[in-house]
Amino acid sequence: MLSIEQFPLLIVVISLLSAFTILILGWLNEKFSCYISIATVLLQFIMSILVLNHVLTVGTIHYWLGGWKPPWGIEYAVDAMNAYMLVTLLFLGLLCAVYSKKNIEHELPRKRVSFYTIYQLLITGLCGVVVTGDIFNMFVFIEIMSISSYALIASRGKIALKASFTYLIMGSIGACFFLLGIGFLYSVTGSLNMHDLSILLSPLYGNKVVQAAFVFFIVGLSIKMALFPLHTWLPDAHAFAPAEISAMLSGIIIAVSTYAFIRVAFSVFTLKFIMMYLPIFDIICWVSIIAMLYGSVLAITQTNLKRMLAYSSVANMGYIMLGVGLSTSTTMGLTPALMHILNHAVMKGCLFMVAGAFIYKADLWDIEDFRGLGRKMPYTTFAFILAALAMIGMPPSVGFVTKLYLIIACMEADQFIFVVAIFVSTLLIVYYFWRVIEYMYIRVGDGDDKEVEVDEVPTSMLIPILILGVLCFVIGIIWLIDIPLPLMDAVNSLFGLGVMP
Amino acid sequence: MIDLILAKYNYWTFIILMLIGFYAMIAKENLIKKVIGLSIFQTAIFLFYISLGDVIGGTAPIVSDETISKGYIYVNPLPHVLILTAIVVAVATLAVALALIIRMYEEYGTIEEEEIVKIERERGITCQ
């Protein structure tokens, strides 16, 4: 029978086939496109949960495409970390697909078919990056993901075109650096399989070509994941994309690039290489600290809600990369970083969807126009407050858990200045979210005594917003009572992390 | 020194081409020129891969009875296959970039980056 071993591949193939089914059936009737997309992503999500369960109970899935053995053929290797990322991305992908039904009808009424086709290709690319165990295959999927996101960002037209073009140029440079890194590794080892590479590379760590390749990987993927000095494409792209694409970009696309970075750093190059030959993680820690503060400060100066959230994403990439940077020097390993990938996806997904709901309902972009929204759209603003509290870090929300773990990690690594930076950035987050909440609830406009009619967004948009808003706290509690601990232990033991050197 | 350059001339060519492309992408204001720079940049990397796979005196990697009996050596085919895939990716990127430029030309009537930013400022949308 069809075993779960086949699922990682089927997740990718189904998505690809569904993209083109949407193209054909959408040509007959535009309404089909949305339902096909939701059904496919739902199916993929169920399959990804089964894969996660299988990985945790049975072990890593190794899938050889075409039956060719790994150093020659392409291998799909799914371990605890892949499965975790797969579930995260398909979960947000599903909610974004549900949310987009009404929003896309409203915003891009004549482009629905092409929107869902490209959306499904985006999901294909994301799943592909996550499941693959072959480094060149990873490059190809990163490009599928990036090219579809350029197209989706541009779909709004006008100023989004410029944002998308900037992203295209920056993203292509990043991808080319990644390709160059693969070329360097191939020139010294002659292999492309990640597991094989890690074995073949171990006697060559002192080699300058290998070290140059690692630097190329870091720079290329830093552009893709918008790490601080290379983040310049991000604010415009996030601000002018349709709301669900902003949510995917912020929550998933940059997180998947982070995943690619972690995979390359720990699976291809091992911990030993990083510790002994290129101790770059200290620099990454400092860069992340600057990103956290810089992103938060610039978020304060923004008047446009989506741009504010975009700069907040820059700050949150700082949190994730701080977790990665500290992973080599604490007993918790990658746990804070991986934790924040899920947490950030949930929080930012919710916030961007709320921002999209304001635009959908009343075309409100600027924070100062939000007067009285608290009464007009009670549920949406309630979800916004939940997510904002989570961002600030109120116990027991997801943001609190991340910050708690990060602070413990900093303490273990004896880096008290990082703890100070986390506190300062939290204060800044309080400031910029409080400003929005103040406008929504407290500063009511001129006719403030009037009874305001409740005017909510459609149910299909409200449900994803509320689910994510509530999950901000539910997932926090789940983290606190240590249910996902086996998963995190599995990831850390995989990379040889979490043990004090 | 000169020997070093001549012996590894393929790498020098690739580095020079890559830097030309990089310069065009960063310094040029015209969007089409940026895309041309991107293409040069990508092509330089393709060239690097192709020169990696080359064997002096090697023929096309088609294995037949003749090649085996005469003991021909053939070039490494894998970089070619990889680059074929990368070319497909580059074509897709190029198509998206050109489509974006056409849409921007329709929208703003220009393909100079500075002028586009100026028009956006006049329309009151903050850029940067």
Added chain:
Amino acid sequence: MKGEKIPHERDIVVETVSRLMIPFIQLFALYVIIHGAGGPGGGFQGGVIFGSSFVLFIIAFGIGRVGKRIPEGILTLLTSLGVYIFAGVGLLCLIFTIGAVQYLNYGFVPLTSHFEENRALCMDLVEIGIGITVMAAITSIFFDLAWGRSEKEEERQ
């Protein structure tokens, strides 16, 4: 230069030469596609050559005349058809063995009795699928880039 419309002038030399050349270009494209499995060539290259024959056709005869002959719906259908073929052949391996072998393990598609022959035949099928997709995609990219301008120009007049 801005907004200046270049009217399509019919040129007897260009039209005749391309009329003669296009069948041979397409034949060569088919040769490249079919020889993809055993020699230099393959679906992508063949598809690009096939697509470029259409591009030559459009350049020589003007987009207005050709655009009516090749409607966009057909290109969309062909793009999808190609993807269905090359992803579907891989799925056939799963379907025929009820999930016992891997995706893309072409030897198990029972076209003939020999494992290797099955593999070779399926590889040709996949090349054809890729060729169709690439051909349709290249042509429709060209159409999209060209139509964008000319529609706008029609509006201006």
